Amino acid sequence: MPRSTPLRWPDSWTDPSTLTLLDGTPFDFLFVSDSPSLDAVRRRAQTLGLACAHPGRAPASTLLVQGEWPGLRIEHRGAAGSGPTGVPWVDSNAWRIRLARAQNPFSAVWVDAAPRPDALLTPGTYQAAFADAASRGGRWIVSLDPAHASALALRSPSAMACWTALTRAASYFASHSAWDSFHPAALAGVLSNFSGPNAFLSGELLNLLDRAGLQVRIIPRDSASPASFDGLHALISLDAAPLPRHLAASLTDFVRSGATLVTIPNASAPSADAPRPSPFPRFSLRSLGRGTVATWTNPDPDPYLLANDTANLVSHRYDLVRFWNAGAAGYFYSWAPDRSHALVQLLFYSTRPPSSASLRVAGRFRRASASSPDQPVSTPVSAAFSRDAVEISLSDVPHYLALELAV
Amino acid sequence: MTSLCTRRTWLARAGAFASALPALALPSPASRVSIARCPDYDPSRLVPALDRMFDQLGGLSRLVKNKTVAIKINLTGAPTYRLGFLPLGDTHYTNPEVIAATVHLMGRAGARRIRLLESPWSTDAPVEEYLLQAGWEPRDILSAAPRVEFENTNFLGQAKHYARLTVPHGGYVFPAFDLNHSYADCDVFVSLAKMKEHATAGVTLSMKNCFGLTPATIYGSGAGIDEPSVIPKGGRALVHSGYRGPSRSAPQEINPASPRIDTWRVPRTVADLVAARPIHLALIDGIRTMTGGEGPWVREDLQPASPGLLVAGLNPVNTDAVAMALMGFNPLATRGTPPFEVCDSTLELAEKAGLGSRDLSQIELAGAPLKDSVFDFAAIRARRNARRPARAAYSNPAHQEPRHAL
Numbered sequence: 001m002p003r004s005t006p007l008r009w010p011d012s013w014t015d016p017s018t019l020t021l022l023d024g025t026p027f028d029f030l031f032v033s034d035s036p037s038l039d040a041v042r043r044r045a046q047t048l049g050l051a052c053a054h055p056g057r058a059p060a061s062t063l064l065v066q067g068e069w070p071g072l073r074i075e076h077r078g079a080a081g082s083g084p085t086g087v088p089w090v091d092s093n094a095w096r097i098r099l100a101r102a103q104n105p106f107s108a109v110w111v112d113a114a115p116r117p118d119a120l121l122t123p124g125t126y127q128a129a130f131a132d133a134a135s136r137g138g139r140w141i142v143s144l145d146p147a148h149a150s151a152l153a154l155r156s157p158s159a160m161a162c163w164t165a166l167t168r169a170a171s172y173f174a175s176h177s178a179w180d181s182f183h184p185a186a187l188a189g190v191l192s193n194f195s196g197p198n199a200f201l202s203g204e205l206l207n208l209l210d211r212a213g214l215q216v217r218i219i220p221r222d223s224a225s226p227a228s229f230d231g232l233h234a235l236i237s238l239d240a241a242p243l244p245r246h247l248a249a250s251l252t253d254f255v256r257s258g259a260t261l262v263t264i265p266n267a268s269a270p271s272a273d274a275p276r277p278s279p280f281p282r283f284s285l286r287s288l289g290r291g292t293v294a295t296w297t298n299p300d301p302d303p304y305l306l307a308n309d310t311a312n313l314v315s316h317r318y319d320l321v322r323f324w325n326a327g328a329a330g331y332f333y334s335w336a337p338d339r340s341h342a343l344v345q346l347l348f349y350s351t352r353p354p355s356s357a358s359l360r361v362a363g364r365f366r367r368a369s370a371s372s373p374d375q376p377v378s379t380p381v382s383a384a385f386s387r388d389a390v391e392i393s394l395s396d397v398p399h400y401l402a403l404e405l406a407v
Numbered sequence: 408m409t410s411l412c413t414r415r416t417w418l419a420r421a422g423a424f425a426s427a428l429p430a431l432a433l434p435s436p437a438s439r440v441s442i443a444r445c446p447d448y449d450p451s452r453l454v455p456a457l458d459r460m461f462d463q464l465g466g467l468s469r470l471v472k473n474k475t476v477a478i479k480i481n482l483t484g485a486p487t488y489r490l491g492f493l494p495l496g497d498t499h500y501t502n503p504e505v506i507a508a509t510v511h512l513m514g515r516a517g518a519r520r521i522r523l524l525e526s527p528w529s530t531d532a533p534v535e536e537y538l539l540q541a542g543w544e545p546r547d548i549l550s551a552a553p554r555v556e557f558e559n560t561n562f563l564g565q566a567k568h569y570a571r572l573t574v575p576h577g578g579y580v581f582p583a584f585d586l587n588h589s590y591a592d593c594d595v596f597v598s599l600a601k602m603k604e605h606a607t608a609g610v611t612l613s614m615k616n617c618f619g620l621t622p623a624t625i626y627g628s629g630a631g632i633d634e635p636s637v638i639p640k641g642g643r644a645l646v647h648s649g650y651r652g653p654s655r656s657a658p659q660e661i662n663p664a665s666p667r668i669d670t671w672r673v674p675r676t677v678a679d680l681v682a683a684r685p686i687h688l689a690l691i692d693g694i695r696t697m698t699g700g701e702g703p704w705v706r707e708d709l710q711p712a713s714p715g716l717l718v719a720g721l722n723p724v725n726t727d728a729v730a731m732a733l734m735g736f737n738p739l740a741t742r743g744t745p746p747f748e749v750c751d752s753t754l755e756l757a758e759k760a761g762l763g764s765r766d767l768s769q770i771e772l773a774g775a776p777l778k779d780s781v782f783d784f785a786a787i788r789a790r791r792n793a794r795r796p797a798r799a800a801y802s803n804p805a806h807q808e809p810r811h812a813l
Contacts, residue, residue, distance in 0.1 A: 213540075279533045281637075305638070312532045316539035324489040324542075325703075358492045360542065393492040 003177050004029040004062075005170050006110055006141045008055060010149035011035060016044035018153055025167040026174035031055040031141060058110065065100050067093035067113035067140075070132035071125055071349045072328050088328045090349050095206035097138035098184070099194060102218035109138040115145040120351055123165030124399040127373055128349050130169040131400035135332050135345040137180040139173075142166060165373070169400070172373040176402070182334035182343055185320050186217035188234040188262075188310070191251075193221045198239045201303060205236065208307035215320050215333055226250035234260040234314045238301075242268045256289025262310050265299040282309055322360040327353070333361065344403040346394075358393045365390045367406040372398045433576065433761025437769040439464060440720035440729040444775045445694050447715075448496075448504035453694075457508050460719045461516075463773035470595055470688060470721075472517035477593035480506055481601045481616045482525045482534075484702040486541035493711055495541045497695040499702045501601050503543045505692045505717075507551040509599060514552020521552055524589050526561035526619045529627075531638055534559050560587035561639040562624045569625070569635065571658070572683040576760045578661055579675035583683060585635070585657040586620055590684050598686045598723060602693030602714065602730055604784060605701045607647065607673045609746035610734065612727040613689030614753050617680045618673065621646060625654045646676055670750035678756040681723055685762075689726035691718040693733065698787045708791050714782030724763025725770045727754055732777055735785030738765040745788055 005026040014037045029051045032038050042052050051059065058064045073089045093111045100109045111133045115121055133140040144152065151159035173179075190209070192202035209216050219228045221239065224247055229235060235254065237243075243251060252270040255261045262283075263269040272286035272293040282305060283294045294313055296306055316322075320333050321344060328349040335342050344361055348354065365385060371378040381403070383392045390405060441460040445452055461467040480501045489495060496502035510521050527537040534557035535545040549555045558564055570591035573583040590596070600616035608615050621643055624630055629640025631654045645651050647669040652659050666672065693716035699707035716733055720726030728738035731754070737744070742751050754765040764770060767777075 281531060308530075308532070312536045316536050317544075319539070322487075322540065322542060324487050324492075326487065356489075356491045358489065 003108065005174055006031060006139060008141050008143040009038065009041065010144055010146065011038070012146065012150050013153055014038060014041065016040045019044055019048060021152070021163065026170045027142070029059065061106065062108040062110055063100050063104050065093070065096050065109055065111050067096055067111040069113050069116040069119050070129050071119060088350070090328045090330065092132055092330055094132060094136045094330060094332065095203065095210055097133055097136040098218055099203065099206060101137055103194065103220050111138055111140050113140065114143040121145055121148060121162060122351055123162050125351060126162050126166045127169045128347055128399040130166060130173070131347050134173040135347060142170070168373040172376050175376070179343055182336055184215065184217060185333040185335060185342070186215050186232060187318055187320060188214055188236060188314055189217040189219045189229060189232045191219045191221060191224060191235055191237040192239050201238055201301070204303040205307055208303055209310065210330065212307045212311035213319060214311040214314060229254045232259060233318060234262060236262040236310060237269065238264050238267050240266050240268060255291035255293060258290040260292045260294055260313060262294050262313065264296045264301055269293060269295070280309055280313055283313060320362045324358045325354045326357050339407065341407060342405040344405065346397070346401045346403065348397060348399050353397045353399055355396050357397055358391065360389050360391045361405060362389050363405065364388060365405040365407055368392055369404050370401055372401050374398060378404055435724070435758045435761060435764035436722055437725055437764040438720060438722045439771040439773055440718065440725050442729065442733065442772060442774040442777060442780055443717040444715055444780060445717050448502050448694060450504060450508060453504055454508045454511065456717060457512055460717060460774060461512060464719060464721055467512055467516035471513050473519050474594035475520040475522065475592070476513055476518045476595045476597060477522045477524055477589055478509065478597040478599050479524050479616055479620065480599050481619070482527055482537065483619070484704060485528050486537050488703050490697055490703040490709055490711060498697040498711055499601060499603060500541065501599050501692050502694065503548060506599060507548045509690060510548060510555055511551040518552065519554065521555045522589055522593065523548065523555065523557045524560045526622060527559060528642070529623065529640055531559060531562045533557065558587070558589045560589050560620065561622050562587070563635065564588065574679045574683045576682055578679045579756060580660055580665065580672060581658055581676060581679050582661055583658040584621060584680060585625055586684070587622055590620055595687045596684060597688040597690060599690045600692065602691050602696050602716065602734065603701045604699060604746055604788065606705045607669050607750060608677065608753055609750050610731060610736065611701050612691055612730045613686060613723040614681045614727055614757060615677050617684065618643070618677050620680055620684060625657045630654050647673060674751040674753040674756055677753045678760055678762070681757060682760055682762055686723040687721065689720050689723040691726065691730050693718060693730065698784055699791065712782065716780060716782060722763040724754055724757045724765055728765035728767060729770060729772065729777065732767055733781055735781050735783035738767060745785055
């Protein structure tokens with residue numbers, strides 16, 4: 001998989017000397033528009049060994065994904081719109097990147113997402129934008145707000161502070177590119193072809209399950225095998241088209257062994273016993289061997305309710321990560337291929353991350369350490385280790401924090 | 408809270424309504440209240456302490472034997488909110504050990520069925536899932552006695568209809584409530600509360616705990632207009648501020664022209680709820696709690712506290728009065744006096760409605776001496792208030808919903 005760090009060259013940066021901003025940074029691929037005013041920039045970039053391409057033209061083995069500016073969608077007077085018990089809405093490209101990587105495992109995934117005009121841009125929110133993609137193994141095509149780009153060309157201190165934060169994030173993730181090959185931890189799988197009539201529901205479900213705290217394995221139908229279900233507690237399968245025979249048999253065995261299949265009335269699903277009482281008002285539950293087939297009662301499900309109900313159905317007892325006082329946050333839990341250690345990446349999207357967040361990570365660990373773009377050397381953190389989990393308290397957390405947990 | 412109501416308007420309206428109070432004044436019963444010192448939640452100390460308290464109240468079996476017992480616990484706020492790094496049961500939730508110990512003793516006393524009730528924030532998910540998110544293991548509670556179950560009362564639940572519970576004295580704000588069936592389908596009703604201050608009601612004890620009886624499908628910000636919504640959404644802002652009425656299928660406010668102010672409405676609505684759904688046993692967990700408000704979202708100097716106290720009684724007004732005294736407050740305090748600087752006293756309103764006395768001289772005490780057991784929330788509050796020029800109006804972001812002109 002090619003590993004580069006892309007930047008969308010601002011149209012206002014017509015002076016080739018602006019390329020000096022890239023000195024010492026990992027940016028090595030520039031999307032430069034075809035404007036003649038940028039010819040000199042293109043020429044100088046090529047002499048510096050930087051690859052250039054027209055925006056929208058991805059290099060070989062790289063998939064471009066159209067994303068959205070990651071962060072809080074609603075802000076009131078500069079503050080996130082959250083209540084005492086509500087969680088602010090966060091836009092994230094995490095699910096898009098994970099889906100693209102699952103469907104194209106040998107390609108790099110780059111996300112095209114310019115800052116929203118109303119976005120509050122700070123060093124922290126720029127770092128969060130970078131980490132939103134990089135934590136899932138993708139790369140954000142760094143796109144500067146036009147006003148920021150102009151100020152940066154003039155080396156204004158506040159613009160430089162944002163740029164420094166961005167370049168630190170880029171360097172940090174470039175030096176941790178091994179994390180891109182880590183395996184996502186998951187309690188449930190989502191099995192779909194993620195296209196045609198299934199594209200909206202399956203995609204929205206990936207997005208919302210992440211918010212509901214249920215980390216999933218993405219299983220594209222065309223590459224699914226019996227091993228795809230290994231280690232999962234549940235599988236969500238909503239496509240109407242019948243599964244290939246071998247996969248249908250594996251799915252039935254998977255459920256019979258004690259797992260839960262979440263499905264909808266029109267979807268392809270194995271037959272099961274008569275419905276039994278359900279504590280979940282929108283699920284009809286039927287037994288199949290030691291497992292359960294849970295069918296959403298409405299053939300046209302609300303993805304938000306379906307995601308939250310599925311998280312409850314699978315049960316928070318098995319939560320991989322529980323997060324307190326996180327606010328507008330996200331996380332991604334993965335394992336090194338040799339399972340020597342786990343990685344939990346924490347993202348805080350608000351302009352001011354929490355002062356006292358704590359989290360519980362399921363798993364048996366012996367040591368915990370943390371690093372971030374601003375503190376790139378991993379240092380031990382105090383943690384309470386128990387037989388099946390570790391609980392870590394974090395004070396004054398940065399916008400992005402990587403926790404490495406050694407087994 | 409913010410309001411469209413000016414102070415002058417408020418005084419005029421509140422005065423008019425206050426003048427109606429004497430007509431409601433009814434005899435106020437008094438019964439024994441038990442106080443126990445308990446330094447922590449270790450079951451080896453907690454269970455005997457509760458056992459002694461229940462004995463001091465006449466024995467638990469007399470109350471619960473062969474009965475269906477409904478216990479309203481306090482799980483206010485989302486389970487993902489902590490005060491600092493502390494477990495929720497050590498600050499603003501009823502501690503799970505107290506719940507389990509109470510359930511255990513009720514089972515031992517012969518309760519036929521024990522139902523743990525709460526209306527978790529904005530969800531119809533099973534209460535067990537809510538507890539798991541808080542970091543609790545619900546099986547520890549479910550296995551503390553035979554036939555124990557949870558029910559989420561924030562919506563219709565498994566029943567076909569809501570139960571209508573009427574306020575015998577007519578009510579201050581509401582004449583009756585439509586509630587989840589669990590509050591009617593029980594022989595004994597227990598309020599298992601946390602000892603806390605409250606930003607809107609001054610204190611939250613066994614009576615204020617019952618504010619959560621109201622299902623959000625009818626009384627929540629996402630309640631249906633004509634009929635209850637299917638799914639509970641949001642908090643109870645419409646009860647707080649009165650910006651709209653509950654679903655039309657439910658009993659409406661007695662006087663829609665009454666003040667639209669939470670510090671006026673919440674204490675009265677609580678008094679109405681406690682009258683409509685009488686409490687047979689009030690039990691307050693004050694072993695570990697917090698000062699400054701009812702939850703981590705309150706914009707105050709919030710601090711964890713370890714009063715090491717349990718309070719129990721058969722009358723919620725008596726019990727809350729003793730709990731207030733243990734907190735260093737005068738239970739006879741009225742609006743303008745701590746902890747009711749900006750709100751009405753639920754205790755006073757309940758007393759005037761004949762629900763119980765708040766006069767300590769009328770209440771028989773058992774267990775630990777009150778004067779030796781005080782944990783002085785009042786002094787902490789006074790120091791907190793002294794650090795600022797004027798008490799800031801409480802503003803709960805969840806309650807900032809559209810307000811209509813009066």
